[in-house]
Amino acid sequence: MNGVERGSLILADISGYTKYLTGVELEHSTDILADLINTIVEQMRGQFTLAKLEGDAIFAYAIDRADPEASALVTTVESCYFAFAQRRGTIDRATSCTCDACSRIPTLDLKFVVHHGKFAIHEVAGNRELVGPDVIAVHRLLKNEIVEKTGIEAYAFFSGDCTEHYGLDADALTLQAHTDSYDDVGEISGWVLDLGARWHQEQERRVIYLKGDEPGVAEMRFAMPAPPPLVWEHMTSPVKRLAWQQDTLDLIQDNPRGARGVGTVNHCVHGDSSVYEEILDWKPYRYFTERTTIMPGITLLFTEEFEPVDGGLGTELVIRMQPESDEAAQALAQMGEQFAVGFAADMAKLQGILAAERRAEATPG
Numbered sequence: 001m002n003g004v005e006r007g008s009l010i011l012a013d014i015s016g017y018t019k020y021l022t023g024v025e026l027e028h029s030t031d032i033l034a035d036l037i038n039t040i041v042e043q044m045r046g047q048f049t050l051a052k053l054e055g056d057a058i059f060a061y062a063i064d065r066a067d068p069e070a071s072a073l074v075t076t077v078e079s080c081y082f083a084f085a086q087r088r089g090t091i092d093r094a095t096s097c098t099c100d101a102c103s104r105i106p107t108l109d110l111k112f113v114v115h116h117g118k119f120a121i122h123e124v125a126g127n128r129e130l131v132g133p134d135v136i137a138v139h140r141l142l143k144n145e146i147v148e149k150t151g152i153e154a155y156a157f158f159s160g161d162c163t164e165h166y167g168l169d170a171d172a173l174t175l176q177a178h179t180d181s182y183d184d185v186g187e188i189s190g191w192v193l194d195l196g197a198r199w200h201q202e203q204e205r206r207v208i209y210l211k212g213d214e215p216g217v218a219e220m221r222f223a224m225p226a227p228p229p230l231v232w233e234h235m236t237s238p239v240k241r242l243a244w245q246q247d248t249l250d251l252i253q254d255n256p257r258g259a260r261g262v263g264t265v266n267h268c269v270h271g272d273s274s275v276y277e278e279i280l281d282w283k284p285y286r287y288f289t290e291r292t293t294i295m296p297g298i299t300l301l302f303t304e305e306f307e308p309v310d311g312g313l314g315t316e317l318v319i320r321m322q323p324e325s326d327e328a329a330q331a332l333a334q335m336g337e338q339f340a341v342g343f344a345a346d347m348a349k350l351q352g353i354l355a356a357e358r359r360a361e362a363t364p365g
Contacts, residue, residue, distance in 0.1 A: 005121065007063040008073070008162060009130070009138040010048055010114045012040050012080060015153070016107050017056040032091060032105060039087045040110070042312055043080040043285065046230030047072065051130050057142070061119065061130060067239050070166045074173065074193070074259035076229065077112055077156045079284035081195040082202060084110045110195070112156040113141035116165040137185045144180045146192055152176070154196035160189045172258025205262065208281040208289045210303035210320040216329065217322045220340070222347045224315040226354040228285040228306035231315045234350060235304060236260055236288070244350040247271075247342065291324070298331050299324045317347070 014036060033056060040058055041050060048060035092105045117134025137159075147153055157178065158168060168175070168191065175191035182188070212219045224231045234240040238251040245251075250269040257263060266277040273295070280301075281289040287305040294300065305318040323329035332339070 003120070004118050004132070005063050006116075006118050007061055008048075008114060008116050008165070009119065009134060010044075010060050010062075010077075010112060011054075011057055011138055011142055012044075012060075012110060012112050013057040013142055015109045015111050019107075032102070032108075035091065036084060036087060036108070039083050040080050042308075043083045043229065044076065045312055046227035047076045047233070051128060059130075059139075064165075067237075068166050069237060069239075070168045070258065071255060071260040072233055072237065073114070073158075073162075073166050074168070075232075075261075075284050077114070077193070078195065078198055079229070080112070081110055081154065081156075082199060082284075085199050109154045111142075111146075111154060112195075113138055113144075113159075114156060114162045115141060115159040116162040133185070137188065140182045140185050141180070141188060143182075144178075146178055146180075149178065150176055150192055152192060152194045152196065154194070154199070156193040156195055158191050158193070160191075163191055169258035172256065205281070208301075208303075209287060210289065210301060210322055212318075212320060214322065217320050218336075220319045220343065222317045222319070222351070223309075224317050224351060224354055225358055226315060227312055228308050228315045230357075231317060231354065232285045232306055234354065235317075238266070244353055245346050246349060294331070297325070298328045300328055300332065319343075 014033065017033065037053065037056075037058060044050070044058070044060055048062045051059045051061055053059075088105060088108060092102075095102045095105075115134060115138040117132070117137070119130045119132040119135050122129045122131050141157060141159065144157065146155055146157060158166075158175070162168075163170070170177070170191050173191075173193060175193055177189070178192050179187060179189040210217050226234075234244065238253045241251055242248060245268075247270050248268050249271065252267040252269075253260070254265045254267075255261070255263075260279070261282045262279055264279040264282075266275075268275040268277065276293040277290045279288060279290050281287070281303075285306050287303055289301065289303045292300045292302055301322045301324060303320045305320070307316040307318060308314070309316050321332075323332050
């Protein structure tokens with residue numbers, strides 16, 4: 001047995017699957033389940049490590065780092081749900097099969113429980129097993145009265161220990177308090193995030209996405225040696241950006257919702273000058289679009305897209321920019337070469353950071 005670790009434990013459970021299986025064609029139902037589970041696992045890659053698949057549930061963990069961020073956790077959970085909901089709809093629309101398994105796809109949904117605590121990683125017959133009281137607790141949390149008490153069917157429940165560790169802002173995130181009691185692990189309190197409501201909000205948002213063939217759009221591509229979720233975190237976290245963005249002295253981030261997303265504003269300090277960035281569109285871990293003001297009256301639109309490569313282990317980072325005015329286009333033309341050189345240097349440094357992290361993860365102990 002390895003030493004005791006501290007970290008986050010997450011269970012993603014496809015709700016309604018037991019009822020869905022009753023009376024439907026087994027061949028089609030298992031294919032659909034495998035497709036949806038793979039979608040969720042891909043979204044977690046780089047943020048959580050898969051511990052095991054438990055039927056219609058995914059159990060994963062993340063060992064504590066020095067800089068826990070509420071935004072990173074919320075983005076991971078929401079991106080998993082958004083990808084699941086998108087994929088569920090795509091499968092439903094694409095199938096022409098009229099069997100019960102295919103026709104009842106919309107009845108499936110997804111819920112999460114997230115806990116923070118201690119655990120040991122035990123190797124049994126070549127398989128990784130997590131053991132400890134907190135492992136038991138997170139599994140107990142799947143049996144709760146959240147639906148009965150709140151009416152929320154697609155949710156993420158963050159235990160009190162998890163909420164405290166990440167510093168989740170319950171008011172800004174519009175979380176609902178909830179408590180359940182268990183015979184063996186006692187009372188566990190925490191907070192509920194309504195993922196169904198968040199998905200509805202995302203569906204209502206206006207898409208702002210730059211394409212490479214649009215007038216005035218310049219494009220740069222960089223190969224990153226890490227999965228899209230991990231590259232995304234390094235591109236959006238203030239702490240991580242300061243590690244690779246070499247001319248930035250400070251980065252102050254305002255998240256009105258309590259987590260990064262549409263409405264987030266970054267204030268980047270560059271010596272005597274400052275750059276302001278506002279997130280306009282946010283589709284983790286596919287792309288985000290921001291408006292960047294480099295000086296009064298000079299604004300650029302940026303879309304940063306994360307394309308998985310190498311089976312999801314790598315990322316092609318595509319950065320597109322477009323001036324929003326003639327003045328911005330002129331300013332960009334004047335400093336374009338300097339801008340490109342600086343960006344390439346930043347991306348080279350980020351590539352080195354990601355490669356080092358990957359080597360560290362591959363090193364035993």
